[in-house]
Amino acid sequence: MAYVVFLAGVVVVLAGLTWFASWAKRRGRSSGVAGALAAYEEAYRTTAHQSHHELRRQSERTSESASPDDL
Incomplete structure (x- = not known):
């Protein structure tokens, strides 16, 4: 019974x-x-x-969209 109470507490x-x-x-x-x-x-x-700073820099970068003429 004590295990069930402990497990319920962990889940909560x-x-x-x-x-x-x-x-x-x-x-x-x-x-x-x-x-x-x-x-x-x-x-x-x-x-x-x-790595944290590199990931932040990557998220701030915008990708260049391709021109319709590139097809």
């Missing part, structure tokens, strides 16, 4: 965290968390920090 916590993550993403509040993780990665994992 994970469901709550999932809901919070989706709520924060919809409201645009995830940038603070991303900034905190970037600061941590800059201090302790420099390669991950460099």
Whole structure:
């Protein structure tokens, strides 16, 4: 019985965290968390920090659309 209660507690916590993550993403509040993780990665994992900045640069780039004459 104790295992069932423990498992139910874990499921409730994970469901709550999932809901919070989706709520924060919809409201645009995830940038603070991303900034905190970037600061941590800059201090302790420099390669991950460099990758983070490269991914941000890639998402900000716009791709050039092809001309209709290129067909």
